[in-house]
Amino acid sequence: MNAAPIESGGVVYDPDDHGCDGEPYARVTVDDTRIPVINDGVRTEMRKDGAMDITTHSEVYFPAEWNGERYEAAVRALDPDEANVYDPVDIEVRNAQTGEYRLLHRGFVMGVGSGQRGSLERRMTVGDVGQLLGAIPFDERYGFDASLADIVQDVLAELRKRIVPQVFPSVTLRDTGVLDTELEGPDLSIGFFEPRLISFVDEISDALTKRIGTAIEFVGNKDTAADALDEVSQRLGDDSVLYFAPDDGDGIALVADTYGGYSETRTLFAQHVDDSSDDVRVLRNNALHEIRPLNALTVEGRVKNGEYPYASAVHAPLYERAGMVLEEVDGPIDATSIEEAQQIATSRLKQRIDDTGLGEIAMKPAPNVRPYTTIVSQPACGTEVSRASSPLEYEVESVVHRVAAKASDRDDDRLHETQVRASMVVREEDIVTPDEESGYRQSDKATLLDEIILGPILPNYDVIDAIPITRHSD
Incomplete structure (x- = not known):
């Protein structure tokens, strides 16, 4: 044209x-x-x-x-x-x-x-087709032997009545949970998703065919198709996602990504990670500075016999990037041993980092980026890239793909961008609990008899891997 x-x-x-x-x-x-x-x-x-x-x-x-x-x-x-x-x-x-x-x-x-x-x-x-669900009354009852697939089938039947063929010629189901590991991956050049449609009479994953195990009732004057799919999503758990996407032809498909780990999602590498990576062209990445996550958490347990256990958990990649310990202290926690304190410190540090907020990453148009995609990138600003340590992983929470028309009187290199709001990807294997930062301390309420029996127990502020650290209380 x-x-x-x-x-x-x-x-x-x-x-x-x-x-x-x-x-x-x-x-x-x-x-x-x-x-x-x-x-x-x-x-x-x-x-x-x-x-x-x-x-x-x-x-x-x-x-x-x-x-x-x-x-x-x-x-x-x-x-x-x-x-x-x-x-x-x-x-x-x-x-x-x-x-x-x-x-x-x-x-x-x-x-x-x-x-x-x-x-x-x-x-x-x-x-989005999903936005129509809230306007569709849903009046169905399910016994304990019904499956999640029964609910999904009824929701799609209601949706078909309203948009087929007036809007789309078909509404189908794509259940990724039945994918064989030997099948070829998605053709990323032609669309978002693997061109493989699955109907209710074909293969449905174990996640959708499992029995509900209880009676569920949806009332038409109160509940909608959106409520029904929300019930399905909650019962599938955090390892599955539901969304609408194009099918192979002109229709629409409900994607039930029940494979675990989001089988439709890629991990994408920025061009500056190493010489072979060039999935996305990152223009700006200030996410780590905007998020400012903790990299260490110390917990203190309950006093027993005049002493209490303590343990520190450290997120190694974030510590390496910061060059110092950015720490909070929690206590007292329900732990009476070093092992319990270490487990709680690890769990709480992961949760704190998960909850620290979002940062922005901007890149050249990358329509293969969507929520749940993992971006591996260094901090970057234009051609300036920080290579001081290993790159970090970010999970996309939301993404805006912007493509502007070119004006003859404008000289703007950023007319077209993919802008991502992302959180840190936190893996428990990246969190360590150094032995030097775990032990027992004497309680301030210890009795004279405790000190005679146990002896004075002094705080331990040793180094982590022999690197001097600075402690912050907030």
């Missing part, structure tokens, strides 16, 4: 002038009609919230008319006389590393309105 540039708000935009080869960085299709984008272009956000474990929402800025085509007429949401305003939308984003397009979002038109940059601009919002 090549044509004359568009003038909007006094600025000239060329929707096709995105890449060196003339190919656009984003392609938007509304009900089989390609829609050019202008100004702020496309913004797609994926988050770990909403009715599903992953919810996707997009904004698209496009011209009402261009090169003799009235694109606002192609979007039926602009016409109040149309019975169906839920036009299907496909949004593809070009991977900056591979140059290949990925189907990032298959959704439906939620609404269209005027933009803020001249009379030509229109703004379209694209919703």
Whole structure:
């Protein structure tokens, strides 16, 4: 699609002038009609919230008319006389590393309105199929011998009544939990997910076929399909996620990722990790500074016979990065032995780091990044990369893929970016409990008899691996 540039708000935009080869960085299709984008272009956000474990929402800025085509007429949401305003939308984003397009979002038109940059601009919002679930009453009862798959099947049946064929030609189930380890992995060049659809009469994972074990009742005037899938998600546990994604054709699929460890997820390496890594091109990574996690936690147990156990847990990669101990002290805890104190210190330090917050990582367009993806990266700012120690792992909590249209009067290298909000990936094997930082101390309430029998017990502030450390109380 090549044509004359568009003038909007006094600025000239060329929707096709995105890449060196003339190919656009984003392609938007509304009900089989390609829609050019202008100004702020496309913004797609994926988050770990909403009715599903992953919810996707997009904004698209496009011209009402261009090169003799009235694109606002192609979007039926602009016409109040149309019975169906839920036009299907496909949004593809070009991977900056591979140059290949990925189907990032298959959704439906939620609404269209005027933009803020001249009379030509229109703004379209694209919703996630999961957002429809909250508007579908759900009235079903299940006995103890029912399975989670029974609930999923009934939810999809209700959803099909409302969007097939008006919006999508089909709604199917993809259960990743039945994947054989010998099967080839997903073709990451054509889409997010492995092209393998599974129906209810074929293979369903053990996670979905297990019996509920109790009676469950959903009441139509109170419960919705979103409540039903939320019940399924909770019973599947933390090792599984549910979300909607494109299928192999023009339809939509409910992905039940029950494989454990998110089988649809890749660990992606930034270009500066080593000479062979180049999955994503990180532009800025200040996440560690923004999160400022602890790297050590000391716990103190209950007093017994005039003394109490203490133990310190240290997250080795974070300690190595900081060069000092950033520590908190908890106590008293319910522990009377060094071993118990070490176990509690490890568990609490992991939880504290998990809860420390989010940091931002920016990279060139990477449509293969989504929530639950792991990014391995050093701190970085442009060409300045910190290589002082080993790279750290971050888990994507939310991601915004932004592809703007190029303006002839702008010189902006950051028109197209993938911006990630990420947390630290904390693995227990990275947490150590040095023997030098564990032991017993004498209680301030120890009696004279305790001291005679046990002798004075002095605090131990030895070094970790012979590296001088600085202690902080907050």
